[in-house]
């Protein structure tokens with residue numbers, strides 16, 4: 001996984017449509033993303 005940009009269009013796990021996600025919070029390697037639809041998803045940053 002490449003370094004994450006500040007925003008990325010990804011498939012939303014909540015409504016299964018493509019949404020623009022912005023980084024909302026970073027806690028260690030846990031990154032919380034929030035979309036414009038106020039949907040959130042958490043990913044684990046595993047490094048490049």
Ligand SMILES: [Zn+2]
Pocket residue numbers: 012013014015016017019035037039
């Ligand atoms: Zn969504």
